[in-house]
Amino acid sequence: MDTMFKKLTSLIRESDNVMIMAHHDIDMDAFGSSLALYEIVKSFDKNAYVFLENLKDNLAITHALESLENAKIDVLFLNDKNYINYKRENSLLVILDVYKKEMLEFPEIVNQFSRVVVIDHHVKNTTTAYPTIFEYIAPDLSSINEIMVEYLKYLNKVVNPVVATIMLAGIEIDTNQFNVKTTDKTYEAAAFLTKIGANHILKQELLKESRNSYLKRQHFVKRSFMVNQHMAMCILDENHYERKDLAVIAEELLKFDHVEASFVIGRLDQETVYISARSIGKINVEEYMSKLGGGGHTTDAATSIKNKTITEVKEELIKILNGR
Ligand SMILES: [Mn+2]
Numbered sequence: 001m002d003t004m005f006k007k008l009t010s011l012i013r014e015s016d017n018v019m020i021m022a023h024h025d026i027d028m029d030a031f032g033s034s035l036a037l038y039e040i041v042k043s044f045d046k047n048a049y050v051f052l053e054n055l056k057d058n059l060a061i062t063h064a065l066e067s068l069e070n071a072k073i074d075v076l077f078l079n080d081k082n083y084i085n086y087k088r089e090n091s092l093l094v095i096l097d098v099y100k101k102e103m104l105e106f107p108e109i110v111n112q113f114s115r116v117v118v119i120d121h122h123v124k125n126t127t128t129a130y131p132t133i134f135e136y137i138a139p140d141l142s143s144i145n146e147i148m149v150e151y152l153k154y155l156n157k158v159v160n161p162v163v164a165t166i167m168l169a170g171i172e173i174d175t176n177q178f179n180v181k182t183t184d185k186t187y188e189a190a191a192f193l194t195k196i197g198a199n200h201i202l203k204q205e206l207l208k209e210s211r212n213s214y215l216k217r218q219h220f221v222k223r224s225f226m227v228n229q230h231m232a233m234c235i236l237d238e239n240h241y242e243r244k245d246l247a248v249i250a251e252e253l254l255k256f257d258h259v260e261a262s263f264v265i266g267r268l269d270q271e272t273v274y275i276s277a278r279s280i281g282k283i284n285v286e287e288y289m290s291k292l293g294g295g296g297h298t299t300d301a302a303t304s305i306k307n308k309t310i311t312e313v314k315e316e317l318i319k320i321l322n323g324r
Pocket residue numbers: 029030097121142143144174
């Protein structure tokens with residue numbers, strides 16, 4: 001990792017400024033690590049900017065923004081229109097927590113940058129659809145925040161306690177409360193963030209959800225069923241959902257007795273049915289998802305299926321899960 005940090009540091013130092021972009025529907029890991037990098041770049045006396053789109057229903061990020069404001073931390077946020085006022089010839093674009101072009105916050109502007117770096121922890125299964133200076137992809141790491149903690153240690157720097165809190169919340173979310181992809185390094189990162197002032201009360205507040213969204217999820221959880229001895233399944237209705245809605249339900253099903261793997265099927269849009277799969281670690285859900293054209297990790301995988309009904313996808317998946 002140190003080689004990467006050395007390279008990244010010299011790239012930042014050579015740049016007029018640094019623009020940071022994460023994925024669409026930004027989450028706490030992407031946001032926390034963006035803020036950490038933002039502070040790091042500023043500490044080099046360089047201007048930094050974070051791309052952020054309209055946050056309609058993103059409660060966690062809305063909470064995080066409020067806490068930044070309360071702490072009087074000014075962050076310069078950009079969108080796909082006003083970035084042009086700040087972009088220089090040698091601006092560095094750092095992409096965090098994603099590499100797939102279609103999943104970027106603003107995919108259409110990435111080709112405007114001649115200097116792009118990608119730092120991600122998702123399994124890479126396609127080539128990157130835009131030119132990059134270098135890519136650091138570490139699928140075995142819990143979160144980008146874990147990488148950012150290592151970077152802070154490497155630089156011997158700290159971040160504001162509110163940013164540290166958001167980073168800690170990001171690690172908690174990405175590891176499903178320190179349950180998956182969690183190593184000694186993950187706990188060390190959490191310990192470091194606590195040491196530099198992460199506030200565990202604020203962290204809980206950031207992670208709160210609305211009563212409505214909780215109840216809506218419980219409605220589906222209630223309808224879940226066992227496919228076999230160790231696998232639970234949940235089928236949503238015909239409404240359109242976000243990937244993360246399915247993921248959260250899958251993670252919840254893992255809490256139940258006997259459940260070692262869970263599969264949630266729902267519709268993303270008119271054409272696309274999506275399966276979100278989770279495992280506590282004994283069953284490799286990636287294997288099942290790759291049989292349906294998807295991918296991911298042992299404990300965390302998914303697939304998108306075009307032009308099939310939810311029932312067709314359900315039947316196909318049950319066949320695969322039961323080895324028929
Ligand atoms: Mn992440």
